[in-house]
Amino acid sequence: MKLWVKLALMTALILLLSMGFFGVEMIYRSILYNQEKTIESCEQQLQSTAYAIGRELENGLREEYSETTKRSYINYVVKKYGASQYILIEDAQEVCNLTPFTLKNPGDERWNQTQCSSVIQRRGEQYILISGKAVPAMGDADYKLVLVQDISKLYQDMREQAFLSILVFLGAVAVCVVLVFLVTRKILRPLRELQHAARDISDGKLERRANVSGRDEISLMAADFNKMADRIEEQVTELSKVSEQRRQMLGSLTHEMKTPMTSIIGYSDTLLHVNLKKEQQERALLHIKEECSRLERLSSKLMSLIGLYENDSICMEWVSMQQLFEQVARLEEHSLKQKGIRLECSCHMEDRQIDRDLFESLLVNLIDNGAKASEAGKTICLTGEGNVITVRDQGCGIPREEIERVTEAFYMVDKTRSRKAGGCGLGLSLCSMIAQLHHASLAIESEIGKGTKVSIIFPQG
Amino acid sequence: MTKILVIEDDNAISELICMNLGAAGYETIPIMDGLAAEALLQDGKNKEIALALVDVMLPGKDGFALMEDLQREGIPVIYLTAKDDVLSKVHGLKAGAEDYIVKPFEVLELLVRMEKVLKRTGRSRQKIQIRDVMIDLKEHSVSKDGVKVSLKPLEYELLVTLAGSKNVAFTREELLNRIWGCDYMGETRTVDVHIGQLRKKLDFYDVIRTISKTGYRLEDLE
Numbered sequence: 001m002k003l004w005v006k007l008a009l010m011t012a013l014i015l016l017l018s019m020g021f022f023g024v025e026m027i028y029r030s031i032l033y034n035q036e037k038t039i040e041s042c043e044q045q046l047q048s049t050a051y052a053i054g055r056e057l058e059n060g061l062r063e064e065y066s067e068t069t070k071r072s073y074i075n076y077v078v079k080k081y082g083a084s085q086y087i088l089i090e091d092a093q094e095v096c097n098l099t100p101f102t103l104k105n106p107g108d109e110r111w112n113q114t115q116c117s118s119v120i121q122r123r124g125e126q127y128i129l130i131s132g133k134a135v136p137a138m139g140d141a142d143y144k145l146v147l148v149q150d151i152s153k154l155y156q157d158m159r160e161q162a163f164l165s166i167l168v169f170l171g172a173v174a175v176c177v178v179l180v181f182l183v184t185r186k187i188l189r190p191l192r193e194l195q196h197a198a199r200d201i202s203d204g205k206l207e208r209r210a211n212v213s214g215r216d217e218i219s220l221m222a223a224d225f226n227k228m229a230d231r232i233e234e235q236v237t238e239l240s241k242v243s244e245q246r247r248q249m250l251g252s253l254t255h256e257m258k259t260p261m262t263s264i265i266g267y268s269d270t271l272l273h274v275n276l277k278k279e280q281q282e283r284a285l286l287h288i289k290e291e292c293s294r295l296e297r298l299s300s301k302l303m304s305l306i307g308l309y310e311n312d313s314i315c316m317e318w319v320s321m322q323q324l325f326e327q328v329a330r331l332e333e334h335s336l337k338q339k340g341i342r343l344e345c346s347c348h349m350e351d352r353q354i355d356r357d358l359f360e361s362l363l364v365n366l367i368d369n370g371a372k373a374s375e376a377g378k379t380i381c382l383t384g385e386g387n388v389i390t391v392r393d394q395g396c397g398i399p400r401e402e403i404e405r406v407t408e409a410f411y412m413v414d415k416t417r418s419r420k421a422g423g424c425g426l427g428l429s430l431c432s433m434i435a436q437l438h439h440a441s442l443a444i445e446s447e448i449g450k451g452t453k454v455s456i457i458f459p460q461g
Numbered sequence: 462m463t464k465i466l467v468i469e470d471d472n473a474i475s476e477l478i479c480m481n482l483g484a485a486g487y488e489t490i491p492i493m494d495g496l497a498a499e500a501l502l503q504d505g506k507n508k509e510i511a512l513a514l515v516d517v518m519l520p521g522k523d524g525f526a527l528m529e530d531l532q533r534e535g536i537p538v539i540y541l542t543a544k545d546d547v548l549s550k551v552h553g554l555k556a557g558a559e560d561y562i563v564k565p566f567e568v569l570e571l572l573v574r575m576e577k578v579l580k581r582t583g584r585s586r587q588k589i590q591i592r593d594v595m596i597d598l599k600e601h602s603v604s605k606d607g608v609k610v611s612l613k614p615l616e617y618e619l620l621v622t623l624a625g626s627k628n629v630a631f632t633r634e635e636l637l638n639r640i641w642g643c644d645y646m647g648e649t650r651t652v653d654v655h656i657g658q659l660r661k662k663l664d665f666y667d668v669i670r671t672i673s674k675t676g677y678r679l680e681d682l683e
Contacts, residue, residue, distance in 0.1 A: 258543045262565040263473040269568050270477065273672075274484050275628035275680045284480065287473045 003191075004184040011180040015173045023169050027162045034158060035120070038151055042131050043116040046147040052081045053088070053145060054135040071095065087146040088135075099148045101128070108132070111144040126152045190218045194225060206233040256298060260291035267291075301426040304361075314355045314437060321349040321384050324356065328363045328382070335368075340376030343367065349384040352458070354438055362434040365427045366391040366454050373397070373452065387458040398446040406444065407432040462488040463579070463586055466513040466536065468498045468527065470520055474564070478514060478541070481568045484628035484682075486589070495522025502530040510536050511584040512575060515558075517542040517549065528556045537582045539575065541566065569635070572626045589624045591681045594663055596624055603663070610662055615640060619655050623669065623679035632676040652677075 056077045061070065078086050078096045088096040092107030110117040111132035118131035132146035190212040197210035209229060212222035267284040270276065276284065325345045336343055363382065370380045373395025381392040398406060407428045428442075435442045435456055446452040465487045469475040472493070479489040490510070492498045498515075499522055513536050517524035524540060531538050540553045545563040553561045559578040562571060579585040589596040594605045601617060603610050612620065618640045623631065633649035641647060656677055660666050670678050 255543055258564060259471055259474070262543065263471070263477060265565040266474065266477040266481075266568065270481055273630035273675065273678070274481060274568060275630075275670075275678055275682065276480065276484060277682055280480055280484075283476065287476065291473055 004181060004188055007184045008177050008181040012173060012177045015176050019169055019173065023165055027158075027165060030161070031158050034154060038154055039118050039120075039129065039131070042129055042147055042149055043118060046116055046131050046133060046145065049081050049086065049147070050133055050135050050145045053077055054143075056081070057135070057143065085147055085149055087148060089132075089144040089146060091142055095143075101148050103130075103146065111146060112142075120151070126150055127155050187218075190214070190222060194218070194222050197225070197229075201229055201232070206236055253302070257295065260294045260298075263291040264288050264295075298426070301430065304430060314358065316353050316355055318351050319354050319356050319359070320351050321389075322347045324354075324359065324363070325382060325384065328360060328367065331360070331364055332367050332371075336371060336380075339371055339374075341371050341374050342379045344379055344381045346382075347384040349386070349389070358434045358437065362431050362456070363389075363391070365431050369393075369427055369454075370395060370452065387460060389456040390453055392451060392453045394451040397448040397450055397452055398444070399448060400446075403444050403446060407442065462486070463511045463584070464488045464490060464509050465575070466490050466492065466498075466501075466510050468492045468495070468513060468515045468519065468524070469541070470494055470516060470518070474516075478571070481571070481629070485572050485626045486628075486681075495519040495524075495527055498522070498527055499530055502527075502534055502536075510534070511579060512536065512582075513538050514541045514571075514575075515539070517544050517553070525552065525556060528558070532557055537578055537584070539578060541571075569626065569629055569631070572629060576625055589621075591624055591627065591679065592668065594665075596621060605663055612659075612662065616655055616658055616662070619652075620659055620663075623677065627679045627681050630672045630675045630678040634676075636676065 057074065060077065061073060065073065074088060074096050075098075078088050078098060084098040086096070086098055087094055087101075087103060087106075089103075089106050089111070094103060094106050097103075112134055114134055114136060116131050116133045118129060121128045121130055127150070129149045129151045130146060131149075132144055135143035135145050190210075193212055194210045197208055200208040206229070209226045210222040212219050267288045271281060271284050325347045329343055329345050332343055367380055367382065370391055370393030374380065374393050375395075378394040380394075381390070383390045383392070431454075432442045438458070440456050440458045443455040443457055444452065445455075463486075465482055467475055467478050467482070467489050469478065469491070470493055475491045475493065479491050482489045490501075492501060498519075513531050515524040515527060515531070515538055517540055519527070524542065528538060537559045538557065539560040539562060540558050541562050541564065542549070542553075543564045550561050550563075559581070560574050562574060576585065585598065587597070587599050589598065594603065594610075596603050598621065603612055603617065603620065619636065622636065622639055633652045636652050637645060637647070637649060641651070656669060656671075660669055665679075668680060670680050672678050
């Protein structure tokens with residue numbers, strides 16, 4: 001059930017209950033009041049009439065009157081004062097009855113008092129007020145006067161009134177329900193906007209935001225909702241960027257694998273089917289071996305890259321940078337000597353918390369890159385100063401527009417040459433991964449023909 | 462000898478192609494990058510180049526960009542590349558390439574496709590010399606030491622097929638398909654019979670070699 005329906009129904013129920021009790025009570029009270037008033041006025045009328053009749057009879061009724069004369073005189077007196085509403089009783093006998101009713105028990109004890117005594121009797125649809133009292137001071141004669149009045153009209157009026165108030169009451173409830181319905185709808189409109197926004201977002205329109213203004217709870221919620229949507233959009237964009245990078249990397253990977261595969265398949269096919277000279281056969285076998293070892297290098301680099309992505313195999317420890325530099329220099333000594341390149345190390349750094357193996361391979365990679373770019377006789381400088389480690393070479397340099405892309409997996413500035421040098425385009429992307437794991441960044445500056453400077457910058461402090 | 466321009470930046474693959482084309486009786490000019498290819502084509506001394514095998518991703522100038530230079534010189538182009546997406550194929554063929562071969566490729570397939578392109582562009586060889594046997598493709602005649610040898614049409618076709626890609630092994634099925642047609646219901650024995658005839662008529666007992674588990678190869682190394 002919708003919230004506005006619930007609210008409207010609830011309001012209707014509460015109104016019905018509260019106004020119902022109140023209304024019934026009101027009507028009941030007014031009935032009682034009206035009844036009392038009617039009785040009171042009847043009794044007053046009875047009182048005065050009884051007094052007047054008493055006086056008249058006292059003055060006018062003679063002992064010597066015959067029974068018939070007495071009767072007609074009484075009739076005359078009662079008619080004169082009381083119209084057709086009175087019954088006069090003498091010694092429990094109706095002596096004069098001008099009403100269309102007959103008393104069931106004319107000798108009722110209640111009417112012996114000077115005070116009025118009233119009772120309301122129901123006869124079918126009719127309500128009849130019977131009120132009686134003794135007629136005052138009449139010697140030894142005992143007269144009682146009884147007023148009989150049809151008060152059905154009063155009840156009918158009251159019934160009509162009650163009916164009318166119920167109508168008014170129901171009308172009021174209906175108006176209230178409609179009002180509540182309209183108001184809740186208006187209040188809940190922002191909620192609907194919020195719902196639409198949520199649905200749009202789940203349908204993939206991530207840029208959608210809830211357009212709700214104001215300062216009530218729903219607006220606050222909408223603001224938070226928008227904040228959440230911002231965050232989700234941000235993360236989804238980031239995720240799709242990462243997956244796009246992975247996709248590109250896979251694309252380059254298959255391409256990188258295809259080239260040695262082509263050679264291996266081609267040469268083995270040739271060896272199987274083509275009649276070659278002895279030295280050609282040897283060349284073919286040599287190529288197969290070379291391409292296989294290229295694939296092997298590629299796979300081991302990839303393994304380490306994947307290992308870094310999973311990054312649970314990192315072991316941080318305090319390492320003396322001086323010792324690390326010496327170790328790297330020892331590792332590189334042989335290969336650099338072969339190429340005729342000199343390595344200059346200088347370290348003015350404090351101990352740092354790093355993964356020794358990974359950092360070693362980072363520095364070795366950078367020095368190898370420098371060596372690949374350099375000719376014999378050149379120098380590579382490995383410098384550690386403060387929180388920056390720099391590897392500077394005097395090699396061929398990287399074109400300005402390519403610097404941004406060199407850390408991408410499989411990116412090679414000069415494909416032919418770096419293949420010949422045994423590269424597979426993963427070195428620098430591996431380096432930047434290692435740097436990232438140490439919360440350091442890799443900065444590359446280069447000038448064509450003059451050399452390249454790669455800096456590993458640790459965060460301050 | 463038919464000259465083929467091989468523009469390929471990977472040393473191993475370039476050598477692979479040259480090795481195979483050389484064995485099959487073509488002369489190759491290997492070029493390692495786009496700019497060198499452009500420079501060679503502007504020399505104007507390359508009228509004899511019959512066909513160019515071009516890689517798409519090349520340093521300097523890529524294969525698609527080289528198409529203009531090659532077409533100006535009237536050299537038919539076959540792209541030989543690792544890019545196997547449809548878009549690249551369509552682009553390459555629309556730009557005017559005669560064929561598009563995706564790496565990794567098989568030697569025989571490359572040779573056959575080259576042969577087809579050469580035939581289509583009217584650049585196929587007129588004569589093939591194998592030792593003392595001369596095949597005149599124009600006149601459909603074969604002579605040994607200047608003496609004409611009479612061959613049946615299917616024997617002639619078989620000889621031309623084997624000699625066209627000499628030093629490369631054909632399976633019996635391939636030979637059946639190419640000479641008798643793929644709907645020929647005969648047995649591979651038919652091939653053996655015709656090979657026997659050729660050996661006998663041309664005294665090619667040591668030239669047409671039986672390769673175990675594969676088929677036949679016409680061997681002639683200079």
